Amino acid sequence: MNIALIAHDKKKPEMVEFTTAYSFLLGQHQLYATGTTGLKVMEATGLKVHRFQSGPLGGDQQIGAMIASNQMDMVVFLRDPLTAQPHEPDVNALLRLSDVYRIPLATNLASAELLMHALKRGEMHWRELIHQQQEDN
Numbered sequence: 001m002n003i004a005l006i007a008h009d010k011k012k013p014e015m016v017e018f019t020t021a022y023s024f025l026l027g028q029h030q031l032y033a034t035g036t037t038g039l040k041v042m043e044a045t046g047l048k049v050h051r052f053q054s055g056p057l058g059g060d061q062q063i064g065a066m067i068a069s070n071q072m073d074m075v076v077f078l079r080d081p082l083t084a085q086p087h088e089p090d091v092n093a094l095l096r097l098s099d100v101y102r103i104p105l106a107t108n109l110a111s112a113e114l115l116m117h118a119l120k121r122g123e124m125h126w127r128e129l130i131h132q133q134q135e136d137n
């Protein structure tokens with residue numbers, strides 16, 4: 001599975017705790033992140049993460065592009081709902097595309113944990129079927 005990890009600045013400590021707690025599981029998948037989030041996750045956990053640009057410099061859009069080509073299977077985006085972001089349109093675009101392509105998306109820690117439990121139980125298997133269909137077409 002391709003999993004995107006994104007956290008706004010005030011949520012980065014939470015992202016580090018989350019990825020540390022689930023590193024045993026996340027390590028079995030391909031991880032993608034916006035620039036600073038990815039760096040913090042790699043430093044804290046040793047997980048291999050493909051890093052895109054920082055969010056305000058286009059990282060959300062790069063992850064959005066993967067969603068638009070149906071290559072992203074899950075998005076964990078720990079948003080800060082209490083701080084205005086200069087790149088709010090990019091954030092909204094990413095959330096919108098996740099809905100367009102029906103990609104499981106968690107925007108807070110509680111939902112992110114539920115997604116991890118689903119992943120562990122193999123409940124994301126349907127995404128592999130979608131990849132298979134794409135290859136067949």
Ligand SMILES: O=C(CO)COP(=O)(O)O
Pocket residue numbers: 006007008009033034035036037038053054055056059060087091
């Ligand atoms: O701003 C972000 C998402 O909108 C996150 O970007 P960084 O991980 O580079 O801080």
